[in-house]
Amino acid sequence: GAVVSQHPSRVICKSGTSVKIECRSLDFQATTMFWYRQFPKQSLMLMATSNEGSKATYEQGVEKDKFLINHASLTLSTLTVTSAHPEDSSFYICSARVDSIYYGYTFGSGTRLTVV
Amino acid sequence: KQEVTQIPAALSVPEGENLVLNCSFTDSAIYNLQWFRQDPGKGLTSLLLIQSSQREQTSGRLNASLDKSSGRSTLYIAASQPGDSATYLCAGFDSWGKLQFGAGTQVVVTP
Numbered sequence: 001g002a003v004v005s006q007h008p009s010r011v012i013c014k015s016g017t018s019v020k021i022e023c024r025s026l027d028f029q030a031t032t033m034f035w036y037r038q039f040p041k042q043s044l045m046l047m048a049t050s051n052e053g054s055k056a057t058y059e060q061g062v063e064k065d066k067f068l069i070n071h072a073s074l075t076l077s078t079l080t081v082t083s084a085h086p087e088d089s090s091f092y093i094c095s096a097r098v099d100s101i102y103y104g105y106t107f108g109s110g111t112r113l114t115v116v
Numbered sequence: 117k118q119e120v121t122q123i124p125a126a127l128s129v130p131e132g133e134n135l136v137l138n139c140s141f142t143d144s145a146i147y148n149l150q151w152f153r154q155d156p157g158k159g160l161t162s163l164l165l166i167q168s169s170q171r172e173q174t175s176g177r178l179n180a181s182l183d184k185s186s187g188r189s190t191l192y193i194a195a196s197q198p199g200d201s202a203t204y205l206c207a208g209f210d211s212w213g214k215l216q217f218g219a220g221t222q223v224v225v226t227p
Contacts, residue, residue: 006159034215043205043217044160093159097213104150104165105207105215109158 002028002098006108013084013115021079021111023094029074030096034105035067038091050077084115118143120208122218130226135193137221139206142187146208149189151180154203154220163204164191196225 003026013019023033031052036044048058048069056069066088068080081088094108119142129135139149147168152160164173166182166189173180177194193200203220210216 032213043219046215049214091157095160095215104148104162105209106162107152107160112157
């Protein structure tokens with residue numbers, strides 16, 4: 001149980017275009033989802049917290065207009081990288097809290113974004 | 117701000133040896149701690165979750181301990197196998213539920 005499905009797993013896009021990444025909770029409702037970014041050989045950095053039905057909360061230094069987050073339902077959160085540039089190339093991972101903090105977090109399989 | 121450190125950064129052992137991975141955190145007010153495994157180019161797989169009131173958790177060959185007073189958690193993997201090769205991440209979370217990750221320990225188990 002507690003599976004988070006993330007799509008696509010890999011995407012290559014041209015500089016200046018936008019890319020949407022989806023994160024779905026398959027067998028539970030996730031009122032809160034989290035988006036992370038991971039550079040090679042580094043740990044995960046939290047980008048933003050996505051709450052169903054309200055605006056996302058962004059971490060310091062993360063551009064809200066570049067990384068648009070939508071959490072329109074209890075099972076779906078999306079991250080759109082707008083006007084992508086090569087420096088946005090990274091590994092993006094979503095996560096959801098299972099029920100409450102007592103049960104920990106489950107993660108998606110990640111999306112490798114390459115901007116050319 | 118909670119800071120999480122993992123030592124060693126990398127570890128290589130022959131198959132069959134036991135693995136000991138260390139995680140330390142600066143804020144003893146840590147709520148829960150979770151250990152994850154990450155394979156190259158993949159997402160995170162949860163291994164063990166230690167809740168704030170617990171001292172350890174066990175699952176198969178894995179055992180994780182938590183000592184909040186000393187700010188440490190240790191993950192033990194018994195009788196390592198080549199399939200255990202991965203990066204292991206620990207993450208502490210506060211009462212708000214915000215995760216803070218360590219940089220990870222990259223493990224290689226050689227046949």
